[in-house]
Amino acid sequence: PVLERIELITVRLPFVKPFATSVHTWADKEALLLRLESNGVVAWGECVADPDPFYASETTETVRHIFKKFLLPLLTPGQSLGTLLQAWSRVRGHGMAKAMVENALLDLIAKQQGRPLHDLLGLRARRIQSGISLGIQESIPALLESVAEAMQRPYHRVKLKIMQGKDVEWVSAVRQAYPNLTLMADANGDYRLEHAAHLRKLDAYNLTMIEQPLSYSDIVQHAALQRQLLTPLCLDESIHDLDDARSALALSAARVINIKQGRVGGMIESLRIAALCQHAGVDVWSGGMDETGIGRAFNLHLQTAVGFTLPGDTSETSRYFSEDIVEPAVILCDDGFIEIPDGAGIGVTVLEEKVQRFCVARELIF
Ligand code: OSB
Ligand code: MG
Numbered sequence: 059p060v061l062e063r064i065e066l067i068t069v070r071l072p073f074v075k076p077f078a079t080s081v082h083t084w085a086d087k088e089a090l091l092l093r094l095e096s097n098g099v100v101a102w103g104e105c106v107a108d109p110d111p112f113y114a115s116e117t118t119e120t121v122r123h124i125f126k127k128f129l130l131p132l133l134t135p136g137q138s139l140g141t142l143l144q145a146w147s148r149v150r151g152h153g154m155a156k157a158m159v160e161n162a163l164l165d166l167i168a169k170q171q172g173r174p175l176h177d178l179l180g181l182r183a184r185r186i187q188s189g190i191s192l193g194i195q196e197s198i199p200a201l202l203e204s205v206a207e208a209m210q211r212p213y214h215r216v217k218l219k220i221m222q223g224k225d226v227e228w229v230s231a232v233r234q235a236y237p238n239l240t241l242m243a244d245a246n247g248d249y250r251l252e253h254a255a256h257l258r259k260l261d262a263y264n265l266t267m268i269e270q271p272l273s274y275s276d277i278v279q280h281a282a283l284q285r286q287l288l289t290p291l292c293l294d295e296s297i298h299d300l301d302d303a304r305s306a307l308a309l310s311a312a313r314v315i316n317i318k319q320g321r322v323g324g325m326i327e328s329l330r331i332a333a334l335c336q337h338a339g340v341d342v343w344s345g346g347m348d349e350t351g352i353g354r355a356f357n358l359h360l361q362t363a364v365g366f367t368l369p370g371d372t373s374e375t376s377r378y379f380s381e382d383i384v385e386p387a388v389i390l391c392d393d394g395f396i397e398i399p400d401g402a403g404i405g406v407t408v409l410e411e412k413v414q415r416f417c418v419a420r421e422l423i424f
Contacts, residue, residue, distance in 0.1 A: 059096045290312070355384070
């Protein structure tokens with residue numbers, strides 16, 4: 059497509075409640091948006107990088123730099139997306155920057171063709187399962203309160219953030235209160251292999267998985283840990299692309315992979331990882347990064363792919379923001395499922411006046 063206007067827009071949306079993990083507490087969602095215009099069609103991408111490098115090494119500013127200096131110059135009119143992704147492979151890493159641009163281009167192409175994004179990707183619409191990721195709470199009673207709220211919606215599974223000192227007792231309290239709840243825990247890399255005996259205590263609570271217990275840069279030690287645990291391990295931070303997923307599978311470092319399309323370079327790389335995992339009999343699910351309605355819509359479309367058999371971290375908009383920049387908001391059906399937007403492209407309407415209201419910086423590229 060011929061792009062007539064490209065803008066990078068930074069928005070900052072207050073969270074309903076701060077989101078606490080073992081690595082950082084975020085009070086608001088600062089996101090870099092990419093806005094493209096071509097022939098009267100406006101398309102959007104949202105970058106999942108935070109302003110800080112506490113979850114991942116990429117930040118909003120590294121993304122801006124890589125986009126302007128290295129990704130944008132490789133974009134040429136008339137080129138296919140496949141050719142572009144091939145050209146981008148020379149840029150090592152920076153999956154969050156690549157995903158932002160790939161997403162916006164997919165939205166543009168789908169809108170130009172008048173097709174929903176999942177249809178453009180060859181996927182069939184289906185309702186997807188829901189899940190909620192509860193941040194680390196002040197106390198066990200506060201955690202039980204949050205779980206009770208989630209159960210009222212009702213989400214298909216609950217994920218608890220854990221960290222050293224807020225783990226076994228906390229999981230045990232939730233399990234005791236909800237014996238049949240589909241429950242898992244995410245440590246965001248807070249443990250080391252020497253904590254294996256301690257982590258083994260979690261085997262008593264029938265967790266569907268423990269996500270990223272060890273370092274963001276490790277795969278081998280996760281394999282060693284997995285051999286000592288009954289509970290399946292899931293990798294999040296350690297998986298940056300298809301090759302990382304291959305390594306994880308080859309080493310049996312995880313029995314589940316959390317595919318965040320915004321982290322692994324986009325929708326197309328995500329589908330490749332999902333296909334690889336399906337072939338290996340490894341379950342996958344779609345993680346989230348507390349995205350605004352733009353990024354959330356991409357995650358919804360992705361989950362129509364066949365390999366996404368487990369409920370992911372796709373929650374209702376209202377649990378993150380009192381006001382979002384798109385409509386309609388994501389809401390759960392009575393049975394906890396989520397409908398896929400069926401309009402062209404991402405299928406949700408971006409409200410430009412809201413984007414402007416939450417905008418903290420705007421850079422016109424051309
Ligand atoms: O580790 O999955 C994670 C949010 C920000 C950074 C990392 C993570 C998360 C979540 C929330 O768990 C997922 C969501 O609700 O979008
Ligand atoms: Mg995680």
